[in-house]
Amino acid sequence: MPNSVVIHSKIKKFKKIISVSGDKSISIRWVLFSSLAKGVSKAKNLLLSEDVLAAIKTIRKLGIRSEIKKNECKIYGKGINGYKYKKNLTLNAENSGTLGRLILGLLINSSKPIKLIGDNSLSKRDFKRIADPLTKFGAKFNLKNNKNLPLTIFGSKELKPIKFTEKKGSAQVKSSVIFAGMRTNGLTFIKAKKSRNHTESMSKYLNLPLKVISKKNYDKIYVSKVKKIKNLNYNIPSDISSGAFFMVLTALSENSQLVIKNVNINPSRIGIITILKKMGVKISFQNKKNYKGEKIADIKIKGAKLIKPINCPARLNSSAIDEFLVIWILAAKAKGISYFKNLEELNKKESPRLIWGSRILNKMGVKNIVTKNSIKIYGNPNLKINKKIIIKNYLKDHRVFMTSVIAALSFGGEWSIANPESIKTSFPNFLKLINELKKQ
Numbered sequence: 001m002p003n004s005v006v007i008h009s010k011i012k013k014f015k016k017i018i019s020v021s022g023d024k025s026i027s028i029r030w031v032l033f034s035s036l037a038k039g040v041s042k043a044k045n046l047l048l049s050e051d052v053l054a055a056i057k058t059i060r061k062l063g064i065r066s067e068i069k070k071n072e073c074k075i076y077g078k079g080i081n082g083y084k085y086k087k088n089l090t091l092n093a094e095n096s097g098t099l100g101r102l103i104l105g106l107l108i109n110s111s112k113p114i115k116l117i118g119d120n121s122l123s124k125r126d127f128k129r130i131a132d133p134l135t136k137f138g139a140k141f142n143l144k145n146n147k148n149l150p151l152t153i154f155g156s157k158e159l160k161p162i163k164f165t166e167k168k169g170s171a172q173v174k175s176s177v178i179f180a181g182m183r184t185n186g187l188t189f190i191k192a193k194k195s196r197n198h199t200e201s202m203s204k205y206l207n208l209p210l211k212v213i214s215k216k217n218y219d220k221i222y223v224s225k226v227k228k229i230k231n232l233n234y235n236i237p238s239d240i241s242s243g244a245f246f247m248v249l250t251a252l253s254e255n256s257q258l259v260i261k262n263v264n265i266n267p268s269r270i271g272i273i274t275i276l277k278k279m280g281v282k283i284s285f286q287n288k289k290n291y292k293g294e295k296i297a298d299i300k301i302k303g304a305k306l307i308k309p310i311n312c313p314a315r316l317n318s319s320a321i322d323e324f325l326v327i328w329i330l331a332a333k334a335k336g337i338s339y340f341k342n343l344e345e346l347n348k349k350e351s352p353r354l355i356w357g358s359r360i361l362n363k364m365g366v367k368n369i370v371t372k373n374s375i376k377i378y379g380n381p382n383l384k385i386n387k388k389i390i391i392k393n394y395l396k397d398h399r400v401f402m403t404s405v406i407a408a409l410s411f412g413g414e415w416s417i418a419n420p421e422s423i424k425t426s427f428p429n430f431l432k433l434i435n436e437l438k439k440q
């Protein structure tokens, strides 16, 4: 791949049906559950991106065999206590916060210390949010600067169940504590601010001892020790977070139309749909169905004549957390001022995304006011870009790259966007799909 992608013309109108790749959150969870199942688990359409491959490498290091052939992945689980490894083991979560955080929950009872490392971006991210609750169970941690990677986890055989309040709306923190609860005698209780619930859905589908009582703003989750996980064959649905780039591209292209097939529309993930509808975009679900505890549909979307500004309700934040960068590209064309608030978590992602969102808009000539947890965007329905724009040094955050490509194709100008290889973490065929849309 070249060092930069250069885009100097807007996309022409298109009418297409596409499929985006498998859901990253579900793919990683499938790998982790299967690694502790008894027997062979098979997945079709597993996302074969660097984050998911890092999960597969991780379970291999824990002694679990796996095979990837064409579109099928097999994991040969050896049961709930099947991890086997030598002393001085180092696991590498690479760029993946989900892998790095979730695996720690599963390692809470490990008999030998395990070191966890990650890439430059992951090494800047907060792991205290995981070490704190897992320490209450009885594990011990050494963290760089008391909060970062590299860290070492010292598991315990004498774990105690905990009561924990998850206040950030982080599915990674919630899931890590659920996994730790599954390794611990007694009843663990989590009061969790709403966030994506794939861990809970998969646990329920597998009949694991987990109970969720759903309230308006939070869930009460009760977890007991898991004795056995049955093997799990799974057809991974497409990722709405990958689809989001194509939804915004279509919305910004008048007279275009797109259908994205077989997308996971779990209610905890569809904030972008609510937001786009509020902004006047015509978007609908077709062929809805249920699949192994998840909801799936084709998403149909049409180019919009007029984009309305939005005062985005903070209750949608968690269900659209990975989509804000590209949503702001839509807000750039709205007739009026849009406002997004209570988003301090965004600066804790693969790159500081509030800051990067604002930077991209500034480069596009779109007025915006950013604080440490909010952004106000002064939309311009006649926005056209005629200048050179360079996007680089953004910690190789895949979503900064893809958002910039969508902005370039929607508004014109002469863009040079560095590090296209960043897409390999979540959406390796992103540029290929863009090229398909360009073909008339």
Ligand code: S3P
Pocket (backbone or CB within 6 Å): 024, 025, 026, 097, 098, 169, 170, 171, 172, 173, 175, 195, 196, 321, 322, 345
């Ligand atoms: C994810 C949870 C979210 C999201 C990430 C994937 C998951 O992170 O941003 O891309 O699979 O659990 P937080 O839980 O930290 O908000």
